[in-house]
Amino acid sequence: MDSNQDSMTTDLVVYAVILLLACAQVFVLRGHLIPMLVVAAIQAYLAVMFFMHLRSEKSTLRLALIPVTLFVLVMMNMVWADSYRLIHMKPFAK
């Protein structure tokens, strides 16, 4: 395992960046869903690659884990159209 290859300095920088991004979500982007989710995705990327050391694992592991997870999560987006139907197209809407 290669967890010790990353220096403590890198861990501290990643930690600080994740916290700064969390502050940006709260103080700058609050209420804006898409920008907040983009920031959350960046935080998640940093956590997975640096804290969980996925970047120092074999690329086959990354290929086995990341695409399938993203595929499932992307496919879940199909629900949005139906969620708006309940408000705008319900049978007895006036």
Added chain:
Amino acid sequence: MSEANLAAGHGAEAMEARPFAIPSKKLVMWLFIISDACTFGAMLFAYGYIKNAAADWPHPFENSSIMNALLMTFILVTSSLTILIATRHAKVGDKGKALMWTFITVVLGLAFAALHLKEWFGLIGAGVRLFQNPWGAPLFGASFFAITGLHLAHVVSGAIALTVVALGYKRGRYNSDDLEIWSLYWHFVDLVWMFVVPIVYLMNASAG
């Protein structure tokens, strides 16, 4: 293939190399993490669905709740750093420091849980129940408590697991790899919170 053949070396050439070059326990943890990511993803999508479909979705989180969530984020991300430090010490064989940093992580996890429960009791005191609340869409309580409750259960079970592994590591039953594998779980719990905060808290902050 029989044990005797394996012991004699017969068939050793038939054994495949590990495709991911990691211990099987670590691969199992990664597989658990991606399945759990899909579980949380489904819950957050369901939350969004219910919110979109409700005409009167409440926005109950005042600034104090948002600051509480930010403090919880700070505690959880810090606990990710402390478990990293613990793993680093375990890798070089410094058992004492590895245990100390692991238990600091557990304490931070419990502090996070305490702040979470404080938030829960505040909402319950304001009249929020699973299927009713004073402000609007009745499913707000069910969806909020389901998502944050599942996350809280992960934090508490992670704190218990880290304690068990740390004590086993102290006695020599577990090694540094076990500590690293459970640190993956802990980082994942941190990662999920990064999505829960904007979707559940920041999108439902009150205007004031």
